[in-house]
Amino acid sequence: MTETSSPIHFRDNTRHTPPSIPLATQRATSRFLVNRAARVGEMPNWEDLRQAAHDLRLDALDHLDELIAQVEAEVCKRGGYIHHAGNAEEARRIVLEIAHDHRVKTVVKSKSMATEEIALNHALEAEGIRAIETDLGEYIIQLAGVGPAHIIAPAVFLTKEGIADLFSQKLGVSAPPDPRVLADIASQKLRAEFLHADMGISGANFIVAETGTVVLVTNEGNGRMVTTLPEVHVAVAGIDKIVPTWDALTVLLKLLARSATGQKISTYTSFITGARRSTGEMGAKEFHLVLLDNGRTRIHRDKKARETLICIRCGACLNVCPVYNHVGGHAYGGTYSGPIGAILSPQLLGMAIARELPFASSLCGACVDVCPVKIPITKILLHLRQRVVEGDGVEAASAPLGARIGAQAAALALRVPFLYRVGASKMRILQMPFLHGDSLTSLPWPLNRWTNVRAFPAFKNGFREWAKGRVANGRTLEASRQTLVSSTNDMKLNIAPRVAGTQSDEMDRLIAEINALSGVARRVYESEIGAALRELVEQEQIQRALMWRSENLARWKIGDTLRGQGVELIPSDAGKEEMARAELGITEADFALPETGTLGLLSSDEKPRGVSLLPRVHLALVRASALRADLHQVLTEARSNGYLVLITGPSRTADIELTLTLGVHGPRALYVWVIE
């Protein structure tokens, strides 16, 4: 995707929208909305969360300089490198330098709107570096040579037939138009790339200033692959991604997936704090964070528009917007589309390029209702319209002079009661040639823009005549002094954490939630572990396995059982390519969250990250002591650990025609045994 530098013509882009676009778009957005509604219905404190999220995000903006300094300190403290990129050009240069320093030939990328914004892939390719998008949707549009049409589902506008054709053309494979087959093809192609890439580039859904932690939210395992396997990890993110604390992060994580796709939590949430601490742990050896400004500070200075920056990129506003649903994402011309695009693009790109976008809205306000951080999108649209038409402290007017003169004349005609009445009576006469019964079916330019679509009603003022003598003109009184009662809610919003049920209930809940997501979870007695494992090995045809080292896994004789079945145990210092040959990975969960069916896994020399990522089957054993009632507890305990991944079900994608496919870049099968 190239940087937008020519004016975005929204009118031209939407004059002839092929029906396939609204059809495909609405198929995706309606599914997301239905699921979102179900999640919102389950959360009695949803409005409290939204308000808290809005307030904390705005508060963070007010302290952005301090937070940036804190991120810098925390990243450097841990041996990472931080870079500040004022604009797209600088950002590209920085990444290229890092690539050159490490003689990088291949880069694997996980989804990042920021890297789209700066057209990074193009710059890498120009230097002879292969830059491979690994999120299935992004991989597809990269092959197609276009930008994303939706924040969450970039390839939403393509049919499975279109994608099959694309694969045939660009990859030389003949594939049936079956989403699962197509996803598998992409998955297999990309696995080798992950293992051999020299550098992984990610974005960041959030950056936690408290510890300099990059948070990645994905459903596919590509984000994990990109940040676990290559030796160098570069994260590129806008400065608006910074959140001050892990507590603040918790609020946002509760809102993000629910708002985006209607999942309680995405399949994988990774918390990456710098480089790996030992080779055995796995992860990048060198960590770089590129903080991108690219116009964000300028937006921040504009008090009326600064809330644009609190967006958490969920895409809910796109899903609910009738304009977006009729025209699709590409009509908006830039990286960002839908309502957020209509306010962000004009501020990042300037009005010379994006002046049509603030008008690409009927101001219906549906977006305002669903935004998880309560961005007053319609207010900001109005503010930007004023910037286009009249200019303000940020930009001079960019609307044509004729429009402004016309508006002045119209305003005068409407303001002066005499002119208003004369105008009205004139209209009754002027309309006569165009009158057909009760309506004006075709009018001259520019009003033909209306009548080309539907008839205009006839002018028929008659009320004022009627009112004379029937309704009093109105009396003037001494305007009574009304005291203004403004109610301010000073109450500090306290988001109460979830209270756990009994241990047995919690275990049942964990199992139910995991099974609902196509995992295979059950209770297993300690004494049964051996038998269960033998059964699994046979069922899943396991020949090679990886496992974590822990007291309990040793006590449960996991290694012995595997060897007894003739399964080769690949040692964790064998290197990633060797490890990638294993079909089964066995871990012991550090945390388990029954509410969402989530497992929390830390990492260390004894607990390499690849064990739960590379094999097609992941078996996680969970003891009751790992159970936690609320996400907040897990994050509080894990925050100083350096790395955490939250795993909720097998890896998945719905990027091809919203068809669910498991096992894309991560384990296809997740077994969870709750040990009693």
Next chain:
Amino acid sequence: MTIRAQLFITCLADQFFPDTLKHMAQLLTRLGVEISFPERQTCCGQPFFNSGFVSQARPLARNWLDLFGADDAYVVSPSGSCVDFVRHHLPDLFPFDSNEHVRALALAERAYEFSQFLVNVLRVTDLGAVFPIRVTYHASCHLLRGLGAHDEAKRLLRAVQDLELVPLNEEETCCGFGGAFSVIFPEVSGAMMSAKVRNIEASGAQVVVACDAGCLMNIRGGLERAGSRIRAMHLIDLLAQT
């Protein structure tokens, strides 16, 4: 104590829906409201404000404020979008805490859209109307989201004798009018209008009711263009049926 209300007729209704305004005057009078009609009213400034012409909107808003603010009576209007404007945007046209700003905020508190005035101020839902027709309701955006009107209109409709109220799929989805939007991006506006028309046809209703002249102009035009026999009516006109 008699409730007094000034009629804020809005430029669209003034030019295109005089009967609706007559009905509004008659209904309010019948309900014992002492109405007045400040003749010098023209436009509140919303169309200019919504298009970014804030400097043009301001003098119109000032005139509106001076005219309607001179009387401490309620202000009642047949348009949700105009009331949303005077409540939530007009005050901010003036510097914070200025005399105009303070007066505008005070006036905003007593400005009402018709259905909300009836149900929330007069506490009336049954006007004795009779309308033995199958009706569906389109929720205009500014009335719904700007003014938080979730069920006032429907409560009034349910009290109408012999009226059958049927649900409208995507009732709360914008019809595509959006003021200047309809002429700036006519194709998108038209697509939204067509979707609304399809939903109205699918509802099985004989009449679709809305509380905003802009929506009605758009929907009526759309139904006509689609060759439909379904009528688009303002709630006020329906409530005047006996």
